Amino acid sequence: MPRPVAHAIGYVVHGLGFYHIPHPPLPRAKKELKSALTSVVGGQLSKEQVQQQLQRIFPGKWDWEITDHVQNTFITKFPSKIDLQRAIAFGGADVREAGVPPGTRLQFEVWHEKEEGFLLPKVWIRVYGIRKSLREFLNLWAVGSMLGSTQTVDMEMSRNSDFGRIFIAVLNPRFNPSTLRCGYR
Numbered sequence: 001m002p003r004p005v006a007h008a009i010g011y012v013v014h015g016l017g018f019y020h021i022p023h024p025p026l027p028r029a030k031k032e033l034k035s036a037l038t039s040v041v042g043g044q045l046s047k048e049q050v051q052q053q054l055q056r057i058f059p060g061k062w063d064w065e066i067t068d069h070v071q072n073t074f075i076t077k078f079p080s081k082i083d084l085q086r087a088i089a090f091g092g093a094d095v096r097e098a099g100v101p102p103g104t105r106l107q108f109e110v111w112h113e114k115e116e117g118f119l120l121p122k123v124w125i126r127v128y129g130i131r132k133s134l135r136e137f138l139n140l141w142a143v144g145s146m147l148g149s150t151q152t153v154d155m156e157m158s159r160n161s162d163f164g165r166i167f168i169a170v171l172n173p174r175f176n177p178s179t180l181r182c183g184y185r
Helices: 048-059 081-089 137-145 153-160
Strands: 006-010 018-020 036-040 065-068 073-077 105-110 122-128 150-153 163-169 178-183
Touching: 036 081, 048 065, 048 073, 048 105, 073 163, 081 105, 105 163, 105 178, 122 137, 137 153, 137 163
Parallel strands: 122 178
Antiparallel strands: 006 018, 036 073, 036 105, 065 073, 122 163, 150 163
């Protein structure tokens, strides 16, 4: 299997250059509908105390998986989506434990993991000045990489017109020319 290589892409236009590592499409992250952001309001609780309170509120043989998030908040996996919706609908739960100030509450909301990164915008460009004998798939693919990450080449349009048509992913479409003039020797 070939080793991946980072390609310098888009450096023909100032502000469009970046490094691209080709890869197959990434699988979409499944939205976990049973995870909650559990917030402690009106006091402070440890992870163990939150676990004890959840066992008190939701009796049963559920092994509560609790992960620290930011100050006084935890990511909690609920037994079911229905249990989580019920907890949210009730508006939270009062904490009843010795040594915890009165008015301390647990509040719940659905937690979605944020996806990292972003999708690059994609644009079509026309490339003029390439003689018909050079207007082939691989040549046009290479020309597209001068402006961005080439996604596809419209060979039907490129064969039947005096320009090459290329679909590319770019950092900022406003910097991208809609046409590109190429010279050759």
